[in-house]
Amino acid sequence: MRRAAVAITTAMVVVVTLTTGFVLGRTIDSQQSAASEPSPKTESPSPPPTSPESSAPPSEEPVPELVPLEPDDTWDGPSGTMRLTGTDEVALTFDDGPSPSWTPKVLNTLSAWGVKATFCLVGKEARAYPELVQDIVNQGHTLCNHSWNHEYDLGSESAAKIRKNLERTNDAILAAVPDAHIGYYRQPGGQWTNRVVGVSMKLGMVPLHWSVDPSDWDKSVKTAHIEKEVRGATDAGAIVLMHDGGGDRGRTFSALEPILSDLTSRFHLIPLP
Structure with missing residues (x-):
């Protein structure tokens, strides 16, 4: 494009x-x-x-x-990160997993709707639950590195420390699925710096931001808000941020089915390649 x-x-x-x-x-x-x-x-x-x-x-x-x-807004996220799919297709992304409490439920719901998504995995969680990483890949979803321990300030570290963190996370994912393709990196909290963008790209990962954030990470946000925000803010080419790990994701899970019902009627939903 x-x-x-x-x-x-x-x-x-x-x-x-x-x-x-x-x-x-x-x-x-x-x-x-x-x-x-x-x-x-x-x-x-x-x-x-x-x-x-x-x-x-x-x-x-x-x-x-x-x-x-x-203008092509695909790469106009913070520090030149990818914010849109670059097509009319919409991508759902799930952060902070894998979680034994919520990832299987999210996977089952996506499967029921025939939808594939992209999962941004935290390294230590991937190491703890390799079978969930396998389930994600086996069901046709794609993977994204989300740092080792969800370090918000990782971008302020030296390039060497950033690289070590991202490689450690990739190693944990690859230990679960040796031939896995990890095509993306997402900085926790969206706290991007040019340095962390540069390191992720040198490691062959696209720096992945988002265009729709329903704030489902906020404990005060209700299910109705999550559903309304995603349905109202999603346009063609959107990358939607949601969470399947990192805490109680019951509200996100409750909103997921009505979100899928709406979005699948209007868009083609894809996993980021």
Whole structure:
């Protein structure tokens, strides 16, 4: 999608450049034939961005007006993190598990609706409950690293400490499922820094944020609020944050079925690849 936007934008710039050159040439001819006529003011177009896909055939038709392209918001999360799926599809994500109390219930509900999701696993919980990691993978869901012990301030640590933490978490997940693909990292609390983003990317994990947060982590938030927030705030391309671990998730679980009933009627729900 972003490559397409770059290609389209570049083609438009090339057309403007050719059109401007044509106008300038006509202006010079006009000056030579009638010096008394003032030359029209022309504007220099911005240089095209450097891109291996920036070339496009010029158009012979003048462009009367440039319409700004819609910005690609996929990567506009904090510190350049992924905030949207980049398609019309919606992704549900569950953080802080696996939990023996809630993860099996969430998995059963997702299975009943034929929905796959992405689970952001805490390393020490993955080590404690490897069978739940196996269940998540065996049922077709995808995985995300969520730090070893849900460290909110991990991003302020040195790059070496961050790397050690994320690798330890990945090792715990891989001990449960040796061939597991861990394609994402989510910083606890969304407390991103450029450093933690950089380390996660060097380890081959996409820094994953969200666009919908029903605050189901807040003990004061009721089931009705969780349901209403997810249903009302979810648009095409949304990444929805919810929790299957880290405490009592009964309210999230109670809201999950009506959420699935609504979202599956409006969107295609996917696990992040």
